[in-house]
Amino acid sequence: MADIKTLLAQFDDISRNPQRLLKEYVDSGEKVIACFPIYTPEPLVAAAGMVPMGIWGGQCNPQAAGKYAPIFTCSIMRSVLEFGMTGAYKGVSAAIMPIICDTLRGTNSAWRAGVKDIEPITFIYPQNRKDPGAVDFLIEELKTVKNALERISGREITDTSLQQAIALYNKKHAVMRAFCETANEHLDIIKPADRHHVMKAVTFLKAEKAIEMVVALTEALKAEPICKWQGKKVLLTGITCEPDEILGYFADNGIAVVGDDLAQESRQYRSDYPAACSAMESLALHWFAIKGCSVAHDDNNTARGDMLAQMAKDLGADCVVLCMMRFCEIEEYDQPSVITQVSKAGLMSFSIDIDQSTSESGQALTKIQAYAEN
Numbered sequence: 001m002a003d004i005k006t007l008l009a010q011f012d013d014i015s016r017n018p019q020r021l022l023k024e025y026v027d028s029g030e031k032v033i034a035c036f037p038i039y040t041p042e043p044l045v046a047a048a049g050m051v052p053m054g055i056w057g058g059q060c061n062p063q064a065a066g067k068y069a070p071i072f073t074c075s076i077m078r079s080v081l082e083f084g085m086t087g088a089y090k091g092v093s094a095a096i097m098p099i100i101c102d103t104l105r106g107t108n109s110a111w112r113a114g115v116k117d118i119e120p121i122t123f124i125y126p127q128n129r130k131d132p133g134a135v136d137f138l139i140e141e142l143k144t145v146k147n148a149l150e151r152i153s154g155r156e157i158t159d160t161s162l163q164q165a166i167a168l169y170n171k172k173h174a175v176m177r178a179f180c181e182t183a184n185e186h187l188d189i190i191k192p193a194d195r196h197h198v199m200k201a202v203t204f205l206k207a208e209k210a211i212e213m214v215v216a217l218t219e220a221l222k223a224e225p226i227c228k229w230q231g232k233k234v235l236l237t238g239i240t241c242e243p244d245e246i247l248g249y250f251a252d253n254g255i256a257v258v259g260d261d262l263a264q265e266s267r268q269y270r271s272d273y274p275a276a277c278s279a280m281e282s283l284a285l286h287w288f289a290i291k292g293c294s295v296a297h298d299d300n301n302t303a304r305g306d307m308l309a310q311m312a313k314d315l316g317a318d319c320v321v322l323c324m325m326r327f328c329e330i331e332e333y334d335q336p337s338v339i340t341q342v343s344k345a346g347l348m349s350f351s352i353d354i355d356q357s358t359s360e361s362g363q364a365l366t367k368i369q370a371y372a373e374n
């Protein structure tokens with residue numbers, strides 16, 4: 001248990017201090033590439049010998065960002081822009097930005113105007129994933145990212161180095177899935193905030209280090225007696241579920257988080273990079289393997305709701321909590337059909353507002369308490 005406590009404290013510390021980790025990387029001579037949400041092709045960064053670090057905003061009250069991002073910009077992009085404009089990402093060599101929604105399209109222009117010292121590397125994910133030319137289109141887009149990374153690192157990304165990086169990331173995906181599975185047998189130890197800090201810290205760590213730390217935690221958990229959780233269990237869906245205060249509301253009300261479909265957490269580990277004729281094709285095909293995700297268009301409007309209902313049942317959860325990133329039109333679009341499909345499956349659901357400009361949420365607390373008392 002001491003080991004588990006130590007490991008959880010390390011994850012917690014990393015999750016709360018990405019700037020310190022960034023400084024450590026830069027001070028030791030490494031080049032860091034910031035990775036905007038979501039599905040940024042991190043293996044390309046690793047294959048170029050650089051460090052990919054996720055950027056997921058954070059609690060702040062944006063002031064500078066207001067110059068370029070209107071108030072109805074999603075909360076996460078406002079805080080990312082604020083951090084960029086106020087120097088929080090100082091030392092980063094470039095930022096990869098996948099254009100997956102209209103907000104990111106605008107953020108691209110805002111970033112170029114407001115964050116002069118960090119070059120954005122943009123590319124487009126094709127939303128028509130059935131078009132016969134979509135794979136080739138995406139490969140060409142990814143080549144522009146590859147070329148930019150080679151220029152910044154001064155190192156060629158070969159098919160072999162990219163294959164190795166892809167294998168490493170597929171291993172990381174498997175390790176993260178195994179952690180989530182094991183954590184559910186120890187809900188007395190892994191509280192919602194602990195689970196979140198493990199998942200968030202991993203977005204800042206090099207893949208090798210993330211694998212080492214998460215495997216150590218998973219093994220330590222397996223040595224503990226299995227806990228039969230008697231309280232309620234929920235599945236989270238959305239972009240992120242922060243801050244800790246919200247996760248604390250679940251814990252304080254005896255509710256366990258047994259799974260998630262959060263973009264910041266499990267969504268990025270759900271599908272692997274498939275085997276293909278070339279490493280670049282494998283990287284591209286990942287986009288086409290994604291199912292039930294708000295940012296990857298699916299003609300079947302019920303796919304995500306059906307997937308969440310099945311996930312909740314498999315995990316023993318009786319409720320799906322929609323963590324609604326403020327002003328994320330992509331998530332808002334899915335909300336009605338998710339609620340319909342989940343309730344058709346006989347499960348409960350409710351939405352909570354995720355706003356990175358506040359740390360307290362009376363609305364979320366009231367809804368969580370109401371569910372706990374139901």
Ligand code: SF4
Nearest residue numbers: 074101103328329330
């Ligand atoms: S998908 Fe939603 S949260 Fe992400 S950038 Fe677009 S609008 Fe913002």
